[in-house]
Amino acid sequence: MPKEIKTKPKKRIRKPFLILLILILIAGVSYGGYKYYNYSKTEVYKQKKADRQVKSLVNKVGKLILLPEGTPAIFDIKDPMTLIPQQAFFVGSEKGDQLLVYPQIGKAIIYSPKRNLIVNVGPVTNDEQPAPVTDNSDTNTDKKPKTE
Numbered sequence: 001m002p003k004e005i006k007t008k009p010k011k012r013i014r015k016p017f018l019i020l021l022i023l024i025l026i027a028g029v030s031y032g033g034y035k036y037y038n039y040s041k042t043e044v045y046k047q048k049k050a051d052r053q054v055k056s057l058v059n060k061v062g063k064l065i066l067l068p069e070g071t072p073a074i075f076d077i078k079d080p081m082t083l084i085p086q087q088a089f090f091v092g093s094e095k096g097d098q099l100l101v102y103p104q105i106g107k108a109i110i111y112s113p114k115r116n117l118i119v120n121v122g123p124v125t126n127d128e129q130p131a132p133v134t135d136n137s138d139t140n141t142d143k144k145p146k147t148e
Contacts, residue, residue, distance in 0.1 A: 061100060061111045064118050068107060072100040077110070092119045 039045055054074060061067060077083065077097040083090040093110050100109040101124060110119040 057098065061109065068102050068105045070102055070104055072102050075099040089120055089122050
């Protein structure tokens with residue numbers, strides 16, 4: 001007579017354990033997303049992101065032209081057609097190009113990320129008239145007049 005092999009019935013523990021594991025995973029991902037969302041609203045995050053973008057842009061432009069030392073101020077060119085009549089420096093620029101200004105050195109660079117091209121390089125000039133210098137040494141009321 002052949003031996004009967006008795007098999008143990010499978011326990012149903014796996015299904016509740018799997019459901020619990022999935023719920024814990026969903027809760028963990030949700031909590032992480034919530035914390036990241038809140039962190040991305042902070043000024044520290046925004047500053048780090050801006051710094052990374054500046055470094056990335058400077059690296060791209062630095063491969064095309066020798067750049068001066070320092071950190072540039074960066075501006076997006078949104079409507080070059082209004083800028084061209086004001087300054088011929090913007091001729092050839094397109095919407096989406098970026099203006100890098102090195103105010104300490106007095107240099108401006110227009111870079112086109114779409115074309116990976118330096119559009120123009122020029123000096124930074126200030127068209128405003130300097131404020132007149134006045135001598136206010138006689139009108140200072142904090143000091144007592146000299147007596148001899």
